[in-house]
Amino acid sequence: MNSSERMNINLEKGRSALLVGPAKLMVIKGALSIFGATLRGATSFAAIAGRQYPIVALEDSEFVISLGIGSRFERFDRDPIPSDWRAAAELISRLSGTIVVLGDVDAGKSGFTLYAANALISKGRRVAIVDTDVGQSDIGPPGTIGMSILDKQYPSYPDVPLTDAYFIGDKSPVGHLLPMVVGARAVADKALALGADVVIVNTTGLVHGGVAAALKYNKIENLRPALIVALQRESEIEHLLKPHEGYFTIARLKTPSHVAKRGREERAEFRSLRMGHYLMSSKVVTLDLRSVTLLNTSIGYGERDAALESAIAAVAGCAPSSATKDGKSVTVTFDILLHPAAFSRTLEMLKASFDQARVICTPKLRGLLVGLLNFKREFLCVGVLDEMRISDGKLKIRVPISDPSKVKYVSMGYLILDEYGNEVASIRPGEI
Ligand SMILES: Nc1ncnc2c1ncn2[C@@H]1O[C@H](COP(=O)(O)OP(=O)(O)O)[C@@H](O)[C@H]1O
Ligand SMILES: [Mg+2]
Secondary structure (H helix, E strand, O other), X not given: OOOOOEEEEEEOOOOEEEEEEOEEEEEEEOXXXXXXXXXXXXXXXXXXXXXXXXXXXXXXXXXXXXXXXXXXXXXXXXXXXXXXXXXXXXXXXXXXXXXXXXXXXXXXXHHHHHHHHHHHHHOOOOEEEXXXXXXXXXXXXXXEEEEEEOOOOOOOHHHOOOOEEEEOOOOOOOOOHHHHHHHHHHHHHHHHHOOOOEEEEEOOOOOOOHHHHXXXXXXXXXXXXXXXXXXXXXXXXXXHHHHHEOOEOEEEEEOOOOOOOOOHHHHHXXXXXXXXXXXXXXXXXXXXXXXXEEEOOOOOOOEEOHHHHHHHHHHHOOOOOEEEEEOOEEEEEEOOOOOHHHHHHHHHHHHHHOXXXXXXXXXXXXXXXXXXXXXOOOEEEEEEEEEEEOOOOEEEEEEOOOOXXXXXXXXXXXEEEOOOOOEEEXXXXXXX
């Protein structure tokens, strides 16, 4: 079945099905288990686009589904939650502390994490999920490490409440290994401090190459998990497990063959949709650059040098909005777009006297993903930079909050987004 239609389905106790969203499901009679969350009569559930949901009837059940474009419902003749997944959730329910879930892209990490969390909730454990997959965020906006302390079972991620987050600002951990390792630990500690007794940490699908090995090794070393859950189709992440063999406990699980693979475009589309949704009710607020501290940039750091500013003005053909020095580094900002020739001349002039020179035209930062933090460095929200004017000390940001008075830190990210949340460009680590 693959159309926009409404269907009445009967599923006998013990039988299974797979549902691919976008779809709506309403239980009329009986009880269903979706990723281990029990849904009883008169409850509804929204399956998000492109995601597949395992449905198991806990009793003889009747439900209605409305299928959206590209969705699919099919009966399935096996248990969609494999027995080794069930055994691993059982094992985790006897542990406390941190559990790290590793696997390639589409290995079932998010599915297993949600299933295990729901299984633990049914045993009365206090469970948190830390979602470090910054590109395919299940919890919190894209570009963040999201954390949730679950108050009940959830059959799908979008409704899982966001308890805290750590801003990274990019869709991949490459170039941001330190913030990834620090952030994962910070939110896991927060979950424990808030009373969670098991914290399940889901990770990115970056598993090949030296960067992946460095990230995974250090993240694990820092989190000191009670258990590593490794999801594999074959043996594709054995190289990540080897250093921990015999030191941390490892549970190797198989990715079931029915776990769907998604393309690169589908993953990008998922991100844009999530970002667009997050920014839907956003508005532009103005912040004073004298009262907020910018993070992850050289803008606003170093000492201002008036003589250098005049020399730059002569070369560039217009005055910079600031030129600051910090040892052998210099950062020069313009609140207008420089002509490419003027830009190159300015950069060449600075490179002659400094080891590191940055020339930043602030209009180029329009659309930059930023993270807003309060004075306790707690995450408030992500936003999109609308305008930065160093000359009059103003920063305009599109954010989904209305009260900017709590904002103390603005952390600069790497993705440039359009008004719908689509990625149109990016900046390199260290570029600003
Ligand atoms: N046990 C399962 N049964 C059916 N579908 C599943 C199961 N586990 C995951 N899926 C689905 O398969 C797809 C890929 O799995 P996912 O958990 O998102 O992988 P990863 O997080 O490793 O990238 C998703 O649509 C997910 O909902
Ligand atoms: Mg995932």
